[in-house]
Amino acid sequence: MPDSRATQQFHDAELKVAGQIPYALNVDLPRLVHARCVRSPYAHARILNVDASRAQTLEGVVCVLTRDDLSDGSILPYYGAAIKDQPIVAIDKVRHVGDVVAAVVAETPEIAAEAAALVEVEYEELPAVFDALEALQPGAPLVHEQIVDHYEIPPNAGIRPVNGTNLINHMKIRRGDIEAGLAESDLVVEEVYSSPALQHCALEPHVTVADWEDDELTIWSATQMPHFVRQQVADVFRVPVQRVRVLVSTLGGGYGSKTYTRMEPLAAVLARKTGRPVKLLLSRAEEFVTTTKHEARVHIKTGVKRDGTIQAREVEIHYNAGAYADRSGTIARSGGVGAIGPYRVPNVKVDAYAVYTNRPNAVPFRGLAVSQVAWAYECHTDEVARRLGMDPVEFRQRNLLGEGDTFCTGEELHDVHFAPLLEDSAASIGYAEPLPAPSRPERVVGRGLGVIIKHMGSNPATTQLQIRIDADGSIFALSSTVEVGQGSRTVLAREVARALSVPEERVQVPYVDTDATPPDQGTSSSRSTFFNVMAAQVAAEDVRKQLRELAGRVFEVPEGDVQINGDLVSVPGGGAKLPPLPLGEAWRRPAGPSPGEGGLEMHELLKLAGVPSITGTGSFRTEIGLDPDTGQGKASHHWHQAAAGAVVEVDRETGKVYLLRLHLATHAGRVVDRHNAELQNEGCAAFGLSQALFEEISFDGGQVVNPNLSDYNIASMIDFPAAFTTTLAESPDPDAEVHGLGETGLPAVPPAIGNAVRDALGVRIPTIPLVPERVLSAIEGSAPHPNPPPRRGEGITPFPLAGEGGDGGV
Amino acid sequence: MSTQQSVLRLHINGAAHELEVANHQTLLEALRDQVGLTSVREGCGIGVCGACTVLLDGRPVSSCLTLAVMAEDHEILTVEGLGLPGSLHPLQEAFIAEAGFQCSYCTPGFILTAKALLDERPSATDDEIREYLSGNLCRCGSYVKIIASVREAISHLRS
Numbered sequence: 001m002p003d004s005r006a007t008q009q010f011h012d013a014e015l016k017v018a019g020q021i022p023y024a025l026n027v028d029l030p031r032l033v034h035a036r037c038v039r040s041p042y043a044h045a046r047i048l049n050v051d052a053s054r055a056q057t058l059e060g061v062v063c064v065l066t067r068d069d070l071s072d073g074s075i076l077p078y079y080g081a082a083i084k085d086q087p088i089v090a091i092d093k094v095r096h097v098g099d100v101v102a103a104v105v106a107e108t109p110e111i112a113a114e115a116a117a118l119v120e121v122e123y124e125e126l127p128a129v130f131d132a133l134e135a136l137q138p139g140a141p142l143v144h145e146q147i148v149d150h151y152e153i154p155p156n157a158g159i160r161p162v163n164g165t166n167l168i169n170h171m172k173i174r175r176g177d178i179e180a181g182l183a184e185s186d187l188v189v190e191e192v193y194s195s196p197a198l199q200h201c202a203l204e205p206h207v208t209v210a211d212w213e214d215d216e217l218t219i220w221s222a223t224q225m226p227h228f229v230r231q232q233v234a235d236v237f238r239v240p241v242q243r244v245r246v247l248v249s250t251l252g253g254g255y256g257s258k259t260y261t262r263m264e265p266l267a268a269v270l271a272r273k274t275g276r277p278v279k280l281l282l283s284r285a286e287e288f289v290t291t292t293k294h295e296a297r298v299h300i301k302t303g304v305k306r307d308g309t310i311q312a313r314e315v316e317i318h319y320n321a322g323a324y325a326d327r328s329g330t331i332a333r334s335g336g337v338g339a340i341g342p343y344r345v346p347n348v349k350v351d352a353y354a355v356y357t358n359r360p361n362a363v364p365f366r367g368l369a370v371s372q373v374a375w376a377y378e379c380h381t382d383e384v385a386r387r388l389g390m391d392p393v394e395f396r397q398r399n400l401l402g403e404g405d406t407f408c409t410g411e412e413l414h415d416v417h418f419a420p421l422l423e424d425s426a427a428s429i430g431y432a433e434p435l436p437a438p439s440r441p442e443r444v445v446g447r448g449l450g451v452i453i454k455h456m457g458s459n460p461a462t463t464q465l466q467i468r469i470d471a472d473g474s475i476f477a478l479s480s481t482v483e484v485g486q487g488s489r490t491v492l493a494r495e496v497a498r499a500l501s502v503p504e505e506r507v508q509v510p511y512v513d514t515d516a517t518p519p520d521q522g523t524s525s526s527r528s529t530f531f532n533v534m535a536a537q538v539a540a541e542d543v544r545k546q547l548r549e550l551a552g553r554v555f556e557v558p559e560g561d562v563q564i565n566g567d568l569v570s571v572p573g574g575g576a577k578l579p580p581l582p583l584g585e586a587w588r589r590p591a592g593p594s595p596g597e598g599g600l601e602m603h604e605l606l607k608l609a610g611v612p613s614i615t616g617t618g619s620f621r622t623e624i625g626l627d628p629d630t631g632q633g634k635a636s637h638h639w640h641q642a643a644a645g646a647v648v649e650v651d652r653e654t655g656k657v658y659l660l661r662l663h664l665a666t667h668a669g670r671v672v673d674r675h676n677a678e679l680q681n682e683g684c685a686a687f688g689l690s691q692a693l694f695e696e697i698s699f700d701g702g703q704v705v706n707p708n709l710s711d712y713n714i715a716s717m718i719d720f721p722a723a724f725t726t727t728l729a730e731s732p733d734p735d736a737e738v739h740g741l742g743e744t745g746l747p748a749v750p751p752a753i754g755n756a757v758r759d760a761l762g763v764r765i766p767t768i769p770l771v772p773e774r775v776l777s778a779i780e781g782s783a784p785h786p787n788p789p790p791r792r793g794e795g796i797t798p799f800p801l802a803g804e805g806g807d808g809g810v
Numbered sequence: 811m812s813t814q815q816s817v818l819r820l821h822i823n824g825a826a827h828e829l830e831v832a833n834h835q836t837l838l839e840a841l842r843d844q845v846g847l848t849s850v851r852e853g854c855g856i857g858v859c860g861a862c863t864v865l866l867d868g869r870p871v872s873s874c875l876t877l878a879v880m881a882e883d884h885e886i887l888t889v890e891g892l893g894l895p896g897s898l899h900p901l902q903e904a905f906i907a908e909a910g911f912q913c914s915y916c917t918p919g920f921i922l923t924a925k926a927l928l929d930e931r932p933s934a935t936d937d938e939i940r941e942y943l944s945g946n947l948c949r950c951g952s953y954v955k956i957i958a959s960v961r962e963a964i965s966h967l968r969s
Contacts, residue, residue: 017911018890018902020890252851284853284855485950678954682954683950683951685951686950708856709854717956717957718941720953
């Protein structure tokens with residue numbers, strides 16, 4: 001009888017409900033001191049002088065780090081996920097409001113904060129640029145004067161920055177003949193959609209503790225990428241990675257904000273300078289200038305035949321990357337791949353640009369790059385259907401990718417489920433039924449759908465997993481996947497148990513320690529569960545191979561005669577030399593009468609052989625490759641697929657959008673843990689509705705004006721519709737590939753809500769969030785509420801004549 | 811900065827603690843840094859997110875906005891006082907049964923707010939749960955299962 005209270009899952013759950021999770025925030029060490037950043041008030045300025053003398057004299061201050069500390073060449077003063085363009089503290093200039101200029105270390109956080117205000121920095125203000133399109137204009141202020149041959153860029157970074165511009169990367173897809181495709185179309189619709197910069201708002205802020213002991217550095221950090229941090233920090237100090245150890249327990253949320261390297265290099269440099277352990281904890285306001293989501297503008301144009309067949313789609317995307325490149329170059333690539341949507345389109349042109357500006361750094365954010373383009377193409381697809389006079393669901397069904405179809409990258413798709421996911425969402429919101437009546441006369445009701453395709457990220461990528469079996473009977477799943485709330489420790493224990501055919505409660509999952517847990521690309525991009533499942537199977541096979549060798553030696557039989565069944569290592573054909581007592585007592589005699597049949601449990605075999613432990617190693621790697629000039633090739637190992645449906649009521653007097661119903665359907669492949677899988681969908685729904693209705697970082701020039709959770713609104717329980725439903729679509733094959741769910745559903749939600757608002761109001765709002773002010777101004781600029789579009793089964797209404805029925809399209 | 815210190819007797823989780831705190835020190839800082847109750851966590855620092863919720867005489871307060879000196883002569887309850895692994899409170903058990911958390915940074919605050927709700931209204935409806943818990947934010951978005959957890963606790967405590 002399995003004991004669910006003995007599992008890793010239950011153990012973690014107990015700690016969570018008792019508030020006993022050992023977050024990095026809790027790390028406390030003898031002689032610990034506290035750091036505080038000095039930040040730029042300017043968006044773009046040359047630094048003339050940094051004077052730390054007043055700060056240094058304050059009682060309790062241990063040290064102040066300025067650019068002078070980075071100038072002797074002993075350390076590499078830059079880091080960065082692709083281009084090493086981010087200084088540990090600003091060197092020649094500051095590039096965004098909130099850029100780090102210096103850092104103070106003091107005995108208490110209060111003294112550090114007081115001293116930070118005493119650091120005097122003299123600036124010469126420079127012209128700044130905040131918009132990605134403006135930043136690409138000739139003569140725009142340059143955020144970095146030189147990029148190539150100035151910063152370190154690994155040869156396989158997959159990006160092509162251009163010196164003398166603000167361009168980090170220009171990603172292209174060229175398929176078919178876009179001009180001919182548009183020319184042959186009966187209707188061409190052209191629109192622009194945009195979505196703002198957001199903040200991840202993990203409730204646990206970025207926090208890092210760094211401690212040097214002799215020449216060994218230990219870092220406790222809230223990071224999604226421990227091995228990446230280890231490498232980058234080792235690069236800073238020009239030491240072998242073995243000298244840096246990164247320890248990660250559970251994160252209090254990440255959603256992309258804790259990917260790559262954030263505050264770890266600064267904390268490590270401060271610890272080196274002070275000779276004491278240093279804790280660097282960001283305030284909520286600092287979070288807003290440390291990591292953001294890419295603001296994006298998407299210009300999209302689609303040509304269709306009168307019968308509703310899509311002929312051509314052209315998309316231009318500008319991702320505002322902020323002051324440092326981080327992963328923006330490859331984010332543009334991912335967004336470009338996803339920009340056409342899950343449709344069969346013979347003629348495609350995509351141009352995705354990642355552009356430096358004087359805004360805070362934009363980094364990976366749940367739904368990586370795809371939520372920006374999905375907001376555009378799913379609203380746009382809806383709009384194209386309406387202009388054709390077709391039901392939006394029927395129009396989508398006519399064009400959705402199916403089994404064996406060719407995607408815009410030229411790759412053939414299999415395991416394709418868009419049509420049933422869309423059907424499921426439509427049925428769940430009662431799409432075929434009459435619209436519910438509004439609750440008040442000033443309100444209108446509408447419903448909408450969205451369906452999306454998303455790559456599995458971080459390609460190419462590798463995960464290594466180890467299974468260690470000790471002679472005392474312990475089994476450990478060793479992985480550097482980080483528990484961020486997704487339940488990775490549950491998944492690891494369950495899947496290693498599954499691969500070994502042993503009970504789940506036998507498997508323990510230690511926290512990440514880069515000295516002990518094997519290399520992993522990082523916990524991001526909805527890839528960890530899938531990669532670990534695949535690696536676990538290889539590692540279990542390695543364990544069995546080692547056990548067979550060992551058993552062959554101990555039992556004096558050929559390895560091929562050894563059978564491993566769950567925990568039991570046996571020699572079914574007989575002939576095994578029996579182990580001596582007392583270990584022989586562990587020898588199990590099943591039905592077989594002949595001596596030498598039966599077997600030993602794995603750990604008993606280790607004891608008998610005098611081997612304290614064995615470790616099986618499994619790796620899993622995916623390879624992709626796209627031609628940089630055509631975007632043709634392979635973009636993902638498999639594809640994430642989702643659809644959403646929403647019913648809204650909009651108050652035409654106040655502009656408030658009430659979400660009455662929300663449904664989210666994702667393709668899950670095989671579900672490893674139902675509760676955790678559902679939680680991922682529910683989390684995607686919460687993020688999605690929050691983005692559709694509330695979230696936006698507001699800027700005054702380069703200054704964030706709402707860097708707190710009062711003025712920056714995230715969805716609360718009351719915003720989440722009571723009528724929420726979700727579908728985890730599973731394959732009938734019990735060994736089907738697991739599909740990551742961390743981000744899969746999110747990009748479908750905002751366009752479903754946007755399309756529902758369009759349906760209710762009869763006017764398209766191309767920018768999220770759909771806050772009352774924006775809704776009201778759209779209502780004021782629109783004609784009275786028109787008749788709803790035709791529903792399925794009502795047939796296609798006559799094709800509109802030129803100039804009719806448009807909302808500003810071509 | 812000159813700071814005035816006070817010696818406080820705080821009643822925390824049923825035990826008396828004598829602490830020397832600065833007058834401007836928050837209850838959050840006193841509980842976390844001096845008593846070591848790490849279930850009490852700052853999220854927003856301005857009383858919006860509920861991650862630092864503790865019960866003061868049974869009523870939820872944001873400990874980031876409460877000065878430690880204001881908590882003297884009141885009974886303070888943190889989730890450690892509700893139950894620890896091996897001896898969990900039915901509400902905590904209900905959160906496990908219904909998986910009402912992901913990263914769990916917000917979980918102690920939710921559980922304590924739910925405790926106050928159930929003490930006040932043992933048969934709270936779903937709408938009452940949603941209303942009462944709307945001052946606690948879960949960025950992971952576990953709301954569906956948090957409501958289910960509280961519902962489960964209600965039916966367990968009733969039986």
